[in-house]
Amino acid sequence: MSTGHIQILPAEKQLGDDNWGSWKEIVISLLRGKGVDGYPLGKIRRPGAPVHPTIPAEVSSDGDTTPTGTSASAEQASLSASASQIPSSISAVLPASTTTSVNSLTPSLEEWLLRDAMAGAIIYQNVKDPAVHGLSAADTSREMWVALHGKFDRKTEVVKGLRMAELRSVKLDSGRNLLKHLDDLARARARAVDAGCRVYDIEMIGIILQSLPAAEFGPSIIALQTKAYAHEVVAELRQYHDIVYGREPAPGTGNNALAVAGRPTCSNCSRFGHGREQCFARGGGREGYAPSSWRPPRGKEPRKELTQAARDERSRQVQTALVRLNAEAAALAASTPTAPTSTYEMNHGAAAARPPAAAYAAFAAPTAMYVLGSDDEADGMDIEGKVLGF
Structure with missing residues (x-):
């Protein structure tokens, strides 16, 4: 290798x-x-240093290692005779050379x-x-x-404890910021893993779902608890954001995860129950037309000039409606034949003196009162005398 x-x-x-x-x-x-x-x-x-075998020198009786004379000749002959055996003797002592x-x-x-x-x-x-x-x-x-x-x-x-605490502290404030929130969670998870934490998918799913505001994601949290992998939860939440906040979903994906049908969410203020065209907040189609009890989201307060313009416009609408309704009432009264028109006249006669009438409104229409510009979100805000409901 x-x-x-x-x-x-x-x-x-x-x-x-x-x-x-x-x-x-x-x-x-x-x-x-x-x-x-x-x-x-x-x-x-580490292994120890290898021990190489050595051949000991012959030592003479007087301690000299260099043989001399006849003895030297005999010893030399003996060494020559056994020279052929030395390699085999060394091979027997040395280990085989293997890798x-x-x-x-x-x-x-x-x-x-x-x-x-x-x-x-x-x-x-x-x-x-x-x-x-x-x-x-x-x-x-x-x-x-x-x-x-x-x-x-x-x-x-x-460090691991700090990184996990940091991961769990990432919270979402509004569904409009969902994509950034998911990216923040991914970065926090990566930092925790770098510190040595093991953030398994089942734990990460719990962290993701706990970071979502229950007011907006309540039904979704229940549905997403059945997922086995964190990337599945992230994909479903990204698809939810695309559907609710105006982006085109991926082809063929549909809305198979979150129950968003029937619960419209405003792409302007992120609140439920209305669309952008009916939104009272800054940038909405009805900016400035909010009832007195309405409270705008933070940072989405209607512009004052539009609020005053809306009040003026509503006042003009009221005056126009009053003139039109009075004209219709007069025309209807003129076309009606003279006859008892009330229970009082039928019981007492047309010439009978009637009790003084109490003052109620600027006019009395014989038809049902018109309600101009009403919608599901209006709470009946009155304009200068509370004549008509808007």
Whole structure:
């Protein structure tokens, strides 16, 4: 197996001050892919120096190791006679020269040095600033790993708690900001994972649903609890935003997730029950025509000039309606034959004196009163004397 290539992570993935958890998982994966993860983890220890066999020199009786005279000749002949046996004797003592697999637990010293250097290079070259973290290129991979653990593991649990608290604190205020909210949740989850947290999908689904305002997403929260994966929940919420806030949904998707039919939401103020054309808030089709009891959303207060213009317009409408209705009433009275027109005249005669009439309104129409400009959201706001309801 070749171990010549060392994978260098992108700069944003290399070890910094706040991504120890995710970096550790990535580097262990790289080490395992090369078969050398046992070296920094301490599973494969450095073997001792090999012991090479040596042939002891003959020592004479006087302690001199250099034979002389007749004795030397005899010893030389003896050595020459046994010379042919020396190679076989050495072969019997030396171990067979074999190459172990890259992940062998019993490498030779030379193999251990080469593979440990490979593991150390993977660690060292994927740290943004090795010297800041106390690393040296001359360290073994185990020394590098222990140094990094000693620096980061002590604060990891605290950082993990802070990152999870940050993730759970992301809340949505209005459905109009749903897309940005989902992006914020994704970034907060990534930061938590970088710190070493394991945010599984089932937990992330709960965090997403708890971050939504119940007033707007109540039915949706119940429906989305059955999803098994976080990306499914995110896809359904994005589709909801597209449907409610005016974007075209993806072809063929339809509205198979959220019950939005029958509950129109205003694309101007994000409130339920009306559309933009009927909205009283700033930018709505009826801006300035709100009843006195209506309270605008924050930041969507109607412009004062439009409010005054709407009041003037309503006043003109009322006056016009009064003139028209009085004319219709007079025309109707003129076309009606003289006859008892009330129970009083039928009982007392047309010439009988009638009690004085109480003053009620500016006119008395014989037909039902007209209601101008009424809609489902108006609450009967009165104009100057409360003659007509709007």
